[in-house]
Amino acid sequence: MENLDIEKQSILLLTSYFKKPEKDDANPLTPTEWKVFAGWLKDRRYSPGSLLSEDGPNIIESWSDNKISRERLITLLKRGAQMGLALEKWMRAGIWILTRSDPEYPQKLKIKLGAISPPVLFGVGNKELLNKTGIAIIGSRDITFEDINFSQQLGKTISENDRLVISGGAKGVDEAAMLGALSVDGYAVGVLADSLLQKSLSQLYREYLVKRKLALISPYYPEAGFNVGNAMGRNKYIYCLSEAAIVVHSGLKGGTWTGALENLKKKWVPLYIKVNNDKNAGNLSLIKEGGKAIEDNMDINSFISGIIAKKEFVSEDYKITAVHESKSDIISKSESQTELKPEVTDKELTSISFYDLFLIKLKNIMKDKELKLKEIKNSIDINPSQFNDWLKKAEADDIIEKLTNPVRYKIKSEGEQQASLFN
CATH class of the missing domain: 3.40.50.450 (Rossmann fold)
Structure with a gap:
């Protein structure tokens, strides 16, 4: 399965649907809206991937627009689990994704x-x-x-x-x-x-x-x-x-x-x-x-x-060059004002699987807490069948532990995970 870097993840979250839209869903940005927002990011020396870093909320807080609200941007960016599930399905069918930074983009x-x-x-x-x-x-x-x-x-x-x-x-x-x-x-x-x-x-x-x-x-x-x-x-x-x-x-x-x-x-x-x-x-x-x-x-x-x-017909093929996005649209990560400081590094994100994204989300919401199944489900917006499969896998991989009376789950400490390797 194709892996998406943090820049492409951010652009997808902001501009694409992942399922049939429902009445109260936030609408992804249109090409015209993306032009406005991407231009604003570029002017402030941010890349789209910066929005998924620890500094992301502060960047969005400084944005102000009557049509593209901060709340809308935040809601769109929180759809990571939904995106993961959709991409898993699409890529199994051979579907690929291009953004304007890709050399194969027309x-x-x-x-x-x-x-x-x-x-x-x-x-x-x-x-x-x-x-x-x-x-x-x-x-x-x-x-x-x-x-x-x-x-x-x-x-x-x-x-x-x-x-x-x-x-x-x-x-x-x-x-x-x-x-x-x-x-x-x-x-x-x-x-x-x-x-x-x-x-x-x-x-x-x-x-x-x-x-x-x-x-x-x-x-x-x-x-x-x-x-x-x-x-x-x-x-x-x-x-x-x-x-x-x-x-x-x-x-x-x-x-x-x-x-x-x-x-x-x-x-x-x-x-x-x-x-x-x-x-x-x-x-x-x-x-x-x-x-x-x-x-x-x-x-x-x-x-x-x-x-x-006819001379009006351009007969030569357009060369595929590594233009990696026009400077008028976004700036490169190396120029970005903010360092990427999520729980995983940018290098790790370029090869991360969607199950790994699920684990990152799981660890973020559980931390030192013991949560019931319903509490976890309410915090991770993905298909129930996929949720159950990944939760069982996390338990089998000794990432989480299932407790009883009542049934609840907790993240295993590193010491507990290492000890399980010798059992």
Whole structure:
């Protein structure tokens, strides 16, 4: 299982969900909110990991903002056990996590979106594809057989021209284009708005993930369900990962329509629109807004070769460099004003397991006290089944001792733990 350093742990705690949100849960910071807070940390020479040190509460106490309250930050940072349980599950499924400080993080997102690029990306498959040159194929879910065939042919032709296909992974145009590329031994990246965990285990994609032909990524936590806002929000990442985009079919409203208009306004990449006669489609309207028409009789191979040859298309792959986060976002740990002084050192945290995190929490709440089972459970917010398993393991490992009449638990002293080694 991948281990997360203290910087990545802090960013995850502040910006990600780990389960389906409930009514009273604190909302993680949005990319825009993270930009504000990360900038504040950087200006004061703190790194995100500083918030998990002994000095963390003092740092947060000096923060003041009407929208991002201190109480909200504290609540988010206290979700360590919840994070541990979720990550254990996701990483068993092969899901990895990138923050903007990771060298594999897509450089195109940082260049085009700057500090509002997603602070965290969850993904599965070949990370190296995220910095390769590709063309986005975008469109509606409910389409004609003609549009399905056109999308598949686009995917195949793009792959045959040594480019990867970038799409949204939804049924319809997205799925047809990606499978078209993969069917001719090409490469694809799917930017998902929901259900990353479920799709990572899908028979449809599993073969290509294993062969490293595919990467599926999402800025939303891997078990997120469908949400219109998330679907709209991820569109910009599809455009910004690409060097040109093609809309096969768009309605007059919805995600494809909104994303295409946003791209035309922001001018992230050249946008090509397939001409059609569907009166309910928004294709012709998008052409009037500035999209470039793809005529019905156009040869697909000539069309793709043509847009690749254009000077507006950047043909070189983005190099994976150890940029380790822009100075405008955070500062390095070596520059941080505060020393990390938690119960374990920073070096130990980079290789710590989630069971170890559970033990650290257990020792912090018990110390010299004897606590009943319910008291311990109320202090550690994780799944009851996982809690019971780890508590039994801690007892078997001679970390804690179970007492009777009444049943309660205490942390064994170092002397008691050493003595048990000789019994």
